[in-house]
Amino acid sequence: MNLKQEKIKKICCIGAGFVGGPTMAVIASNCPDIEVHVVDISKERIEKWNSKDLSKLPVYEKGLDEILRKTRGINLFFSTDIDLAIEQSQMIFISVNTPVKKTGIGAGQMSDLRYVEACTRRISEKAKGHTIVVEKSTLPVRTAHTIKSILSSKNSLNNKKDKTFSVLSNPEFLAEGTAINDLQNPDRVLIGGEDINSMMVLENLYLNWVPANKIIRTNLWSSELSKLASNAFLAQRISSINSISAFCEVTGADVGEVSKAIGKDHRIGSRFLKSGPGFGGSCFKKDILNLVYLCNYFGLKEVGDYWQEVININDWQQDRIYKIIVDKLFGNISCKQIAIFGFSFKSGTNDTRESPSISISKKLLSEGAFLKIHDPKVKTSQIVNDLAGYNFVENYINHDQSKNQGSWTFSSDIFTASKDVDAIVVLTEWDEYKNINWEKISINLRKPSWVFDTRGILDSSSVKKNGLNLWKLGDGNLIK
């Protein structure tokens, strides 16, 4: 069978998450002749994807609702009927979660592949004819070998002799908050594989909207490793500039100016050089941990140590920000009210996974502070999960925080959030915080009061003009 000639009519994606949902929506909108099924074991998630009210989608991404309006129910379908989708699809994307293992061998570092293995076994059992299986999840190098072993096992094949599989690696590089644009205009599409016919089938699918010169073909292992290495390189740049931010603070340099000067060198480039409270998000840390584990597994301890340091600097950056806040507030924040501006790990998303706001808030709470948290997109229920173990106070007006140390409340607007606080800590770079009316807000704070700008986004002169003390990350001018 020459698959190059075969026209793909039906594809499915197992895993309707941050990647599966938007990726398949973009494929459906660019390939109207292909029927796209997105399936998941979570009934609740699928119901949200099928919700008539598009504000209830499980993922908030700019432009996603518009695409769904044009594709859902036409050539894009969300369901929990995984077996049927597998049976009917010529190409199956695996886009399930690959978290860090919590227990056992490699705990805290290695990827937990139980979800990948579960759907591979299901594909092995239910697929019909020739099926192209595409790794979309981020996986340890050589996972394709495991997938192939399961798919070719006698157990699954003995009933249906005409069943064949081809495994490809096609990692996803979208960033949250810009997912639709990243999918629509990718820097590159990576297709790793051994079977050129299957690689061409996937390439032809992308060619519906991606220019040919952006599609890169590699062997399986290069493709799997390139995904881990890409995330490691991006995170490394952030740790590099964050290490320099601390250096600026003690020398009189300004990290914004240094970053601009470095980035003007085309060999370095200007992106991913913004210092801040450290990288968050579901993947950078987990993927580097996975890389470190693999380095050690293959006997490359020095290489593993090198990448581990990227994580160490990230943790250190969050720790030092917390210590600076405590230090500026006279070394004591017990029973003091502090406003946290921003809880998502970056602007443009409601995702809080590995958000620096979580670790910094927990450290402040452990000192007995009362936090008034604001975020334009994150829901209170999410923060309750993230700050589990610390007391959530729904109605803080009559709340006596002197009796209840280490507690927090949610404020739906920044004016309420800043009422009577000793400090405002800006942790996410939401536009709303860039244009704060400091004249209005400053009246709210208990004096002397501090503003901690960990993203370097505030109008410094306006903050200071209104009688507030300012600490800005990486700003050595403050030592003068």
Ligand code: NAD
């Ligand atoms: P997610 O947790 O948002 O979604 C994964 C989905 O898979 C969940 O809905 C879960 O219910 C489902 N699932 C798990 N096991 C299943 C099974 N056996 N059958 C059917 N469904 C199952 O995860 P995500 O953020 O979409 O990430 C998926 C993968 O993509 C990960 O490997 C991640 O590293 C990678 N990735 C994520 C991003 C990102 O921005 N989030 C970007 C690039 C790559």
Ligand code: UGA
């Ligand atoms: C990142 C990568 O950018 C994607 O290419 C990749 O597909 C994805 O991880 C993944 O594999 O999950 P994402 O985590 O969604 O995407 O968001 P980024 O824009 O990369 O930001 C990550 C973190 O770094 C955020 O906390 C952000 O605030 C921080 N960051 C980013 C900085 O502190 N400085 C910068 O200059 C850039």
